Amino acid sequence: MYKEDFPFFENTNSVYLDNAATTQKPKVVVDKVVDYYTHFCANTHRSNFGDANKATKEFENTRELLKQFINAKESKEIIFTKGVTESLNMIASTFAKKFKTIIISSLEHHSNITPWHMQGRRLHDGLEVVNTKDNLEFDFEHFEELLKANPNSFVSITHVSNAFGTKHDIKRIVTLAHKYDSYIMVDAAQSLAHFEVDVQDLNVDFYAMSAHKTYGPTGVGAIYIKEELLKDVSTYQTGGATINDVSFERSIMLDSPYRYEAGTQNIAGVVGFGQALTYIKDIGIKNIFEIEEELYKYLYNELEKIPGIIFYNNSSNTIGSRSFNIENINCEDIGILLDKMHIAVRAGHHCAQPIMKKLNIDGTIRASIGFYNTKDDIDKFIVGLKKAITMLKD
Incomplete structure (x- = not known):
């Protein structure tokens, strides 16, 4: 139904299940970017002629749309960046730099690990990592132990794991962090497109977002700062x-x-981001969640039937992505064969090497869905996966 809105699917017969890496863009977003470059291409916040005023108005409209989308209190709390990576680096290099201890989870993307290393922090020397329980669940007891030993810390946690789809209970994490006079930043790369977000209800201090995982252009995102x-x-x-x-x-x-927005911004990207938010709003984020929830359950049920499949986390607390391996088969070999069948998934460590090392694996096969996917996509993926397994076992 929704594939008709996306030009990518007009030109391919591929099954696209790599939405955690980037989502496809609806035609209204592509058209909006083209509209900027062809009809009002001018710099923002500088000149006062007509096209420049329109560019500024459209740019600031996105700020207002994003404010409403995450229920921020003021538009000035929304700062445009290149995406989550720059947002995390920005706060790491400014506000968070002064804290003696940084606390992260075991499921972080490299973008929430390497900025702390660049400050000279190492494990148990300015950097602490919360353990995971079985099924990769967040260990709240260990988290509180770390907070007790290191009050007034800076906590930086992913909302949803990009590698496994595990969703963290951010509201509970925030409450504990604030109890021990600590601040918290959340990586929202894998959450914004999948379910309703209310930063005031969550009470987060910083919330980092990317457009390209939310049906918008690449190279643009934002950081919410309380x-x-x-x-x-x-x-x-x-x-x-x-x-x-x-x-x-x-000065x-x-x-x-x-x-916080030095130089000429990615104006076309920001304008396109605004159109993506409008597109999602028109469909309804709750509708998107329900569609994806049904697809995800179907995906999991079909995968569960495959002999020799290995899962690493609990499906009941997983959103968007399903990561797995097949006994005695290299995940990347499966990924290569699926590509030959025009099925796009991701195979590898997903920029989350520490958790892969902890699990003693090189990586996983990750199938990640968007609301434009269908059960037919999943059926084709399962058929292709079974064929790849047979070929690699022979």
Whole structure:
């Protein structure tokens, strides 16, 4: 039904199950990006002629749409970035740098591990990692132990694991973190497109988002910063559009959000992001969740029937992605054969090597769904998977 909205599917017979890496873009988003470049291509927040005013208006409209989408209190709490990676690095290099201890989970993407290493932090030396229980569940007892031993820390946690789809109970994590005078940042790369997010209800301090995993353009995203913390986040980069007044003696910065958005932004990307949010809103994020939930259950049930399949986490607390292996078969060999059958999944460590090492595996096969997928896609994937397994066992 929804595939008709996406030009990608007009030109391919492929089964696309790599949505955790990036989602396809609906035609309305592609058209919006083209519209900017062909009808009002001008810089924002600088000039006052017609097209420049329109570009600024459309750019700021996305900020307002995103504010509403995540239920932020003020539009100035939304800062545009290149995506989750830059958002995490921005806060790591500014607000979080002053904390003696950083606490992360065992399921983090490399983007929430390497920024801390770049500060010279190492395990048990400025960096602590929360254990996982069986089925990769978050160990709240260990988390509280770490907080007790390290109050006034900075906690940085993924909302949903990109490698396994495990969903963290962010509200409970936030409550515990704040109990011990700690701050929390959430990696929302795998959550924003799948279910309703309310940053005020979650009470998070920072929330990092990417457009390209939310049916929007690549190279653009945002970081939500709680209003009362804006004064404590130093400027990450400076230059054009961040300045109120400059002399050779000093620079006076603008207020948020503009002080954090140096240089010419990815205007087309931001405008396209706004259209993607509108598209999702028109369908309804609750409808999307229900569609994907049904597809996910179907995917899991079909996978469960395959002999020799190995799962690593609990399906009841998993969203969007299903990671698995087949006994005695290399995951990447399966991925290569599926590609030959025009079935796109991801095989490998998914930029989450530490948890793979802990599980003593090189990687997994990951099938990740979007609401435009169908049961027919899953059926073709299962047929292809069985064929690949037979070929590799012979």
